[in-house]
Amino acid sequence: MLCGDSELAEGSVWEAAEHAGYEHLDNLTVIVDVNRLGQRGPTRHGHDLDAYARRFQAFDWHTIEIDGHDLDAIDRAYGEALSTKGQPTAILARTLKGKGVEGVQDREGLHGKPLPEADEAITELGGPRDIRVRVQEPPAARMLHSVHTGDFELPKWDKGEEVATRNAFGEALAALGTGRGDIVALDGEVGDSTRAEFFAKEHPDRYFECYIAEQQLVASAVGLAARGWVPYAATFAAFLTRAYDFIRMASISGSGINLVGSHAGVAIGQDGPSQMGLEDLAMMRAVHGSTVLYPCDANQTARLVGAMAGLEGVRYLRTSRGESPVIYAPDEEFPVGGSKLLRSSDRDRLTLVAAGVTVHEALAAADALEREGIRARVIDLYSVKPVDRAALRRAAEETGCLVTVEDHHPEGGIGDAVLEAFADGRPVPRLVRLAVRSMPGSASPDEQLHAAGIDAESIAAAGRLLVEEAVVP
Structure with a gap:
């Protein structure tokens, strides 16, 4: 070199x-x-x-x-x-x-x-010359191709179970490694938190500890991909900011790597802002040719972990620290570029668009609004890039009002992804964007969501105002 x-x-x-x-x-x-x-x-x-x-x-x-x-x-x-x-x-x-x-x-x-x-x-330098130098080529090296070592099944959970999506990621990756001998995992010395350690226990010979060196973490993933492996590199979402130059160069190099950022958003609670990934969606969406996924429950996470192995370019999965209820059946499909319609009627007056932890808050807000006679549609926008433009445009046409809610800064995240669906000159619907706009402190997850204005109560309040049902003194 x-x-x-x-x-x-x-x-x-x-x-x-x-x-x-x-x-x-x-x-x-x-x-x-x-x-x-x-x-x-x-x-x-x-x-x-x-x-x-x-x-x-x-x-x-x-x-x-x-x-x-x-x-x-x-x-x-x-x-x-x-x-x-x-x-x-x-x-x-x-x-x-x-x-x-x-x-x-x-x-x-x-x-x-x-x-x-x-x-x-x-x-x-001696005048014009016509010298040709034939260099010795390096010895031939075998390139690894996709190796399927046996049948496997992604983990499944029953509806209503409380499971952290980071746990689902770890279990799904371990299962994927059992079925495919070309899957490798890389850790930034937080495998016990990201749950990448589940893979390490099952496949220690394909687990690479990079320690707290995130640039090396991504660089190693790029190198492994160049040799035919399918790498999953995991650390805290906040810590991937240190490696952004390497993520950008991975895209320029045409590398196919999977990145997983856990402990995203204010929902991690007491750890405070230094540990909260609040810029990662914007950062990853800006990468050329990237795929950005943000699951809200365990079954969705497992399916997306499996799907990532077959995608091109830089793929990013955002996972959460806390437990959340399983809302999807184990056999549900989640195509990249899609979304899920969780609440819908022909009397919907607005649409709540959420992903990850805020999906559960949006569902609770929709229930609260319905008790007041306000029907709200709920969309789970688990594919943040590519985004489901057709579903968003249909919701805008049918309800006229959109509320986006994200555990992320307002710049570059879900709100911007939704807004871009209307950047082709068509009318833009009435839109309210709820996001983390202040500097978080240290508090419980529920307190953090409320302080940021992205909990169910805040979403319902925004919905009332949007349909002009709130009484403002």
Whole structure:
């Protein structure tokens, strides 16, 4: 692997270096081009090869320092790297950027710029040549293809059971791993909380602990996908913000990875805002070609975990910490891009659109409104991207009013996903968007939902106002 000296200022490089050293990856050789120049000027350590060597050695790497313009030294270094056992190797090659051309050699301010005198530079380098170098190809490596190792059945729960969707994720992933030998799981040292540990107990040889290094978590998932595996990388939804650069690059690279963010929203309760994923839906929706799913019960979660294995691109599943009632039958289907109509009548005056934990709040609000003579339709928008535009447009036409409710900041989440269904020039329905608009504190889940204005009471109040039934002093 080739990298530059400037990028060694990146923390993600050292996450990877520590991981490789810890795993004794002696089949990994990194060549660092130490040319001392970055984009705007000198790098932090310039040509101090020993400064880089000390850092790699601290992570148990074997290091070799060479003149990067000496072909014999390069060849010897490669041989030494191949013979090194139990450690990855870093070859630190001192070079001069633009070597051989006086006008640019080792000079600042020329990064990414064309040669000022290209013909003179060619002359300095020995004139036009017609040399073809055939490099030795790496040894052939077997690519893993989808392996089905046996029959399996996704877990099922009875209606009315109280189950956290994070638990359903863990059980479903373990079952999927039993049926498919190409499924792997990666953890950011929170597997006991995300429930990825359920997979670890059943399939320890396909479970990878990345510790608290979320960039490395996603990078490893991309690498495994490139080798034919189907990775599921899980951590807290809030912590995936640390890895967003790698998620973005996974999309650019055309990688197929599954990401799972648990402990989402204010509904996690007492842990407070540092642990609450309140930006994740927006973050994942913005990724090109992504799929964003947010289940509300255990059976829905299990089905979506299974479906994710067959999708393309970056797939994201949002799970919840607390238990919630199972509302769907075990044989219910949940196509990606779909939604579920949970309450409906020909007398509906508004539509409540929710996903995840707020589905249960929306159902309770609909019941409260019905007792007051106000019929409310309820849509479970479990597929946040792609969104079920047809269902939303039909609801708008038939009820005229929409209330979106989400355990997420208002920017980029379910409200925006719903609004985009009407971005083609058609009339936009009367719309109220309930979301987390203040900075949460530490409180119980019910108190958090109420304070954020996304509990059943708040939804019902918004519904009354929308249909002009509320008395406002």
